[in-house]
Amino acid sequence: MAANLIKGVFFNEIIERSKSIERKIAFSDGNDLRLLKALNYYEKINNSKYILIGDEKVIIEKIKEAAVKNTDVFTIIDPKKTNRQNEIKEIIKDAFQKKNKKISHEQLEANCLNTSYVASILLKLKEADCTVGGSISSTAELMRAVINILGLVPGKKYLSGAAFVEVPDCIYGSNGKFCIADPAIIPQPTEEQLFDITVSSYDTARSVFNEEPIVGMLSYSTKGSADTEELKKIRNVVERVRNERPEIKIDGELQLDAAIVPEVAKIKVHSSTAAGHANVLIFPDLNSANIGYKIIQRLAKAEVCGTVVQGAARPFNDLSRGCLVADIITLIAMTLLQTKGMDDAGL
Numbered sequence: 001m002a003a004n005l006i007k008g009v010f011f012n013e014i015i016e017r018s019k020s021i022e023r024k025i026a027f028s029d030g031n032d033l034r035l036l037k038a039l040n041y042y043e044k045i046n047n048s049k050y051i052l053i054g055d056e057k058v059i060i061e062k063i064k065e066a067a068v069k070n071t072d073v074f075t076i077i078d079p080k081k082t083n084r085q086n087e088i089k090e091i092i093k094d095a096f097q098k099k100n101k102k103i104s105h106e107q108l109e110a111n112c113l114n115t116s117y118v119a120s121i122l123l124k125l126k127e128a129d130c131t132v133g134g135s136i137s138s139t140a141e142l143m144r145a146v147i148n149i150l151g152l153v154p155g156k157k158y159l160s161g162a163a164f165v166e167v168p169d170c171i172y173g174s175n176g177k178f179c180i181a182d183p184a185i186i187p188q189p190t191e192e193q194l195f196d197i198t199v200s201s202y203d204t205a206r207s208v209f210n211e212e213p214i215v216g217m218l219s220y221s222t223k224g225s226a227d228t229e230e231l232k233k234i235r236n237v238v239e240r241v242r243n244e245r246p247e248i249k250i251d252g253e254l255q256l257d258a259a260i261v262p263e264v265a266k267i268k269v270h271s272s273t274a275a276g277h278a279n280v281l282i283f284p285d286l287n288s289a290n291i292g293y294k295i296i297q298r299l300a301k302a303e304v305c306g307t308v309v310q311g312a313a314r315p316f317n318d319l320s321r322g323c324l325v326a327d328i329i330t331l332i333a334m335t336l337l338q339t340k341g342m343d344d345a346g347l
Helices: 009-019 035-041 058-063 084-098 105-113 115-124 138-150 191-208 229-244 256-260 263-266 287-297 325-344
Strands: 022-025 049-053 074-077 130-133 160-165 177-181 214-218 249-254 281-283 303-310 316-318
Touching: 009 160, 009 263, 009 303, 009 325, 022 115, 022 325, 035 049, 058 074, 058 191, 074 160, 084 105, 084 115, 084 214, 105 138, 115 130, 115 138, 115 316, 138 281, 138 316, 138 325, 160 191, 160 256, 177 191, 177 287, 177 316, 191 214, 191 229, 191 263, 191 281, 191 303, 214 256, 214 263, 249 256, 256 263, 287 303, 303 325, 316 325
Parallel strands: 022 049, 022 130, 049 074, 130 316, 177 281, 214 249, 214 281
Antiparallel strands: 160 177, 160 303, 303 316
């Protein structure tokens, strides 16, 4: 069924794998017509329950406009009408106090009505298993709610983002499949943050790819053809990953062609087992990652799925505000796989 709407073998496989995973999914941008169209499609192949957060009147109108027939799987939470406003305020105040953060009366009132905050509270209270947002809300707004309310997985210090792309008629990576990081969250990663992005992206790719993830740390330089502090940072991260996670195949710094094209890698880095075969591409900063994956999407006509938020205590993934219905369906499926992976790991 998904093949009628979703292009690309890889993302159809993701949707197929998600069919049997039943969870309670909260949607922080419940007012979005694209979301209702996606759910009208997805609920026919998956028996999850869906919590729509937003303006109740608008949501009901969008449900009718999307021609949704089975509304039994939906629960609507309108932050302006809920009888849990006092509870929500106390949870937000308590979360800020525990982090030694100040919050004004005006900020508290605004956050109580903020759908990303309400979704994070549902996750924190285990009233939802995972969340998808970002089709209306900004990434910054979503991340603030995750950081202030939901928190991080034990042992994690940072949130980061990863996106998946499938390039048609491509022989590189995993037959055109790549995991790209970080296109959404950390603008100028420190060495510590870049290390976290790298290992988190490897782990995310391992849970999604059928093939072994192979990491290429991208740069304008390949293995010492230039020498700057930024390049030293990349080399230090590669060395640390090799020491702390020796099972990870990784190399860098690498220019893109040296990372994914075997013939180029043989010339520039002939002794590497990772260069020329990378399917996890770690960009040096958010600028290059975001530009890079959108170039792939628009010019190579690649299918994309993201952003998968890494490091949150529960999955709360972030759509682009320019997303299509198909993008929403794919990220819902990806989020369910991520949720099952965390559940299986006891997180």
